[in-house]
Amino acid sequence: MAVISGRPARGALLPSRLVSLGNSRTGSLVVFIIRRILWLIPILFFVITITFVLMHLAPGSPWDKNGGRQLSQTVVNNLNARYGLNKPVYQQYGLYLWNVAHFDFGLSYQYQGKTVSALLLEGWKYTATLGTLAFLLIVPVGVSLGVLAALRQNTRIDYITMGFSTFAASFPNFVVGMLMVVAFSVLLYKWTQGSFFLPSADFALDDHLVLPVITLALFPIAYTARLTRASTLETIRQDYIRTAWAKGLPERLVVIKHVLKNSLIPVVTTLGPLFAFLVTGSVIVEQIFNIPGIGRAFVTAVASYDYPMILGTSILFAIVIAIANLVVDVLYVFIDPRVRLT
Amino acid sequence: MAAIPVGALEQSADWEVPEQQIGLWQDAWHRFRRNRLAIVGATVVLLLVVIAITAPLLVHFKLIPDPYTQQVENIEVGPVTAGHLLGTDELGRDTFSRLLYGSRVSLAVGILVQFIILPIGLGIGLAAGYFGGRIDNILMRFTDIWYAFPDLLFVLVVVSVFQQYTFGNVIAQMVMIFGAIALVNWVGLARLVRGQVLSIKEKEFIEAARSSGSPPMKLILKHLLPNSLGPIIVTLTFGIPQAIFLEAVLSFIGFGIQPPTPTWGQMVNSGYESIYANPSSVVFPAIAIGFTLLAFSFIGDGLRDALDPRMRR
């Protein structure tokens, strides 16, 4: 009964309670989520393997960069032994995989005695705050601009918002970040007295985030605005909008329940890749504004051949992006009833 | 809904390829020409190309200072000082000529990367579309996984690994960086090509199914090229600013083409140190990058609108 035409029947590998859910839409959803979570494993596997291979292709050892001092061979040997670098590569690989499965990401090479996990945890609060704030800025602003431009197509508002978007979308974020730093700190020095906006050695979460968040959010806002506008314009031309008007519905109802409900669907699908972008963007922005987050930690890890740190960070990023994509996909199923879960 | 009555719709048979295409290109060219932004973009790019080619000549004829010469006495001077139009950087090198030279790297990155992407994307897309079935499945899963990982991080890791091998060798550095960037950016093209092949297979299949088992590759290629050339060109055109951006970011973080070769990203990086004393060292390369990306985006938009098959009359 479990095997029909060569493939296991839908519930064959699942506990019976899940099988009974499997026939309703909610049930299919649960199965869908579980399958996607399981999908994470090959992705992580792939990420780890590739990063691992690349790391070990690099010439030299992590100890070469040690502050310019030449370490004696015995010290190097000790270090290698301590960190397990004297074992054959495939053994190191296997050991690493085993550790990861137990959430042990090893010790960082740069910072003696600190575990990668601890370092990641330290940097996480900065990066997460940065990313979350940016996201909270991007979605409302981007969508609103796009909808506004679409509803007032070919008027001044349309041209201004879209012109701004094209402009903002073309300048890479570090360029924008730079220019903003120049503008606010150098040119407007009189007003800001160098405070409030600037990168500083002492990074406090509360008051120094305005520029970094804007820098990170600018491109996605522009992109989202353009996409929303295009999608809304397309939706407005549909027959069912004409039906809505013909029913005598007030404008607010037509726009919200008929236009937006449809035009925002494609926008939701871009939220997944948006997360990937925020991850990359945070690397850049943290460099510019000297924020001690995970992005910056990644760059320094790469520069110092801190293998465990590099691997750990890559894995963390991969997980974050994968989960974000999963959430978006699930959300999509809820908002578009035509989608069938396969 | 056909609100406006029009005349007869000309349906062209799908298997008629040749003469109409010439008309399409001319038509596209006219439409492109009418797009003012696209023309502005094209002009800027043309200007850049001219600059990139003639920059060494200008140095040779002493019209601009050599970008590699370091003048210790003139470190970080502001614009229009001591014969330096835009000032100098932290090693006394002339900013203006470095700016001009930077265009060479940026253009090279943008364009050459596409040449690497083209065979990869084309190959994988064709394979996935043509063979279908399991191969398609595997390839698509592969591209999905590849796509899931942020490009910058991957390039960073690759570049950092191979950087040591290429120390001091500009050509090798360029090859490595271009390769890395191409490696993360081929997915879009592959998906596009695959989609096109699939839709062609759908049409040809009915005819070819009668003759042999699967449609011959030649037939697919014959129809692939005219129909997809437009979208492929647009994709590659948009890929140029993507590549330039990635290279600039790399240089900014310090992993791009190494000094003394001037690149704009590098200039922003080093200018950042002295941003308060000499903001022009950051502003000018930043603007250069921005406008170059903008120009290519306009061209890409213009090309896309010009080549859009739906707008064919």
Add this chain to the structure above:
Amino acid sequence: MAQTLLQVEDLHTQFFTSRGVVRAVDGVTFHVNAGETLGVVGESGCGKTMTALSILRLVPDPGRITSGSILFRSKDVTKMTDEEIREFRGNDVAMIFQDPMTSLNPVTKIGPQIEEAMTAHDRFTEALARGRVVELLKRVRVPAAESRVKDYPHQFSGGMRQRAMIAMGLSNEPSLLIADEPTTALDVTVQAQIIQLMKQLNRELGTAMMLITHNMALVASLCQRVIVMYAGRIVEEGPVEQIFKSPQHPYTWSLLRSVPRVDEARKDRLVSIKGLPPDLSHPPPGCKFHPRCPFVIDKCKVDPEPELAEVGPAQVARCWVLMRNVKDEDVTAAKQSALSKDAVAKLKEPTGQVSGNAGG
């Protein structure tokens, strides 16, 4: 005494495009009486849909009603304020559209879509509306109506979707229902069902209906009066039996050739008259139909069509020739082929011009 519900007077609706001004509705005058079903026939692009949209002031950009009046119960629609027209739509006059798949919001359930038509006009509370939706769906013969209200449009079949649209249109008991090609997008068997339904509803509710179609058979079974449109103008108008028995305009005559008859073995097919509808931004000189007319004479090529003239009891047409002036053998020849150049040569001077064309 028939009460006039809708009076359209010299309506002009034009589109201002980059290629020129398209006169989609070019001076249309007609009326609809309470309770009657008026057919509006013509090919695609003749202006019938635009006329309907003009009545509800739903003309899309770049179109506009440029002149004329639309009187509904003596109130001019063209001069209504935004709030008045909102009250008017879906309430006094409702419209249902051609393709029910694209005319329904794909991401909202059917029930709420019909409900909102009712709650928008403050005639029903939400609770009442919800109950009434089920009633309405039952009335249009949608099976299992109670559970169907929770379905999405893509879960309905084509015929059921159209029924749902009809239910939506009738939900506020409008005095006039405009139906734009209600059966065109449906299978032939389903078409018949919908036609039956509409007949029944018309009997039960007494709603006046303006049925837009190019299918003469539909007109024959549902309508009392019919107007024939071509290139933005009415070319003939009259009671259905009369029009069918003796159409006076060559275009009407050509359209009727597609009505299946028991005594002729002809399949039911969409009208195909030689040639294509004119480009309304650059119409041909003279009568706009003359390039395709089987009975064209020289006058038609030069002078624009005449005004609508009475050609029978309550029947009007605008033509220099008029079918009753065409010789039988030419009619036969034209029947055999749509391109009958010989008929042109054999036509004698239209004596009808003296007696038939009373002005206006």
